[in-house]
Amino acid sequence: MKILFSELRENFKNKTFTFNADDINLLEVKFKNNLQKLILSVSSENEEYYVIGKINSIYIETCDRCLHDFEKAWNSSLDFIISSKKNASNNYDVISFNQTQEFINISDILRDHFFINRPYKKLCKINCKGLCVDRKSTRLNSSHLVISYAVF
Numbered sequence: 001m002k003i004l005f006s007e008l009r010e011n012f013k014n015k016t017f018t019f020n021a022d023d024i025n026l027l028e029v030k031f032k033n034n035l036q037k038l039i040l041s042v043s044s045e046n047e048e049y050y051v052i053g054k055i056n057s058i059y060i061e062t063c064d065r066c067l068h069d070f071e072k073a074w075n076s077s078l079d080f081i082i083s084s085k086k087n088a089s090n091n092y093d094v095i096s097f098n099q100t101q102e103f104i105n106i107s108d109i110l111r112d113h114f115f116i117n118r119p120y121k122k123l124c125k126i127n128c129k130g131l132c133v134d135r136k137s138t139r140l141n142s143s144h145l146v147i148s149y150a151v152f
Helices: 107-117
Strands: 002-004 015-020 035-045 048-062 070-082 093-094 103-106
Touching: 002 048, 093 107
Parallel strands: 070 093
Antiparallel strands: 002 103, 015 035, 035 048, 048 070
16 A cells, blocks of 8 residues: 655645555455555654554454354554654654655555454354364354264
């Protein structure tokens, strides 16, 4: 996702950007909608642009226990600095640029942010029961499931 420097210099607040999910190279992730919305605010000081924002999106995940596909929300906030200085702040992610660039690409920041905030264990619900280990691999979450026990 690219942002023009002419836009950054305006120091905008709560500006909505729309981008294609394919632009951030999350090839293994399927989004519910291909167009994503990102709300950003920018303030600048001494050729450093402080960017804060939030993204709200829905993607399709596969449960690690029952292998059922479910929708998962990607609701998170992000902050980073776009700077031409060599010694930018260490408290933020920093994207370096030179004064001749027309735009800055924040796709890497978005991709990294997604994977950092993605749960390690992907569950359709907290109490997912998983699959039965029979030949049919029955989902144990089904309400109409009848379990019979053999008596020995």
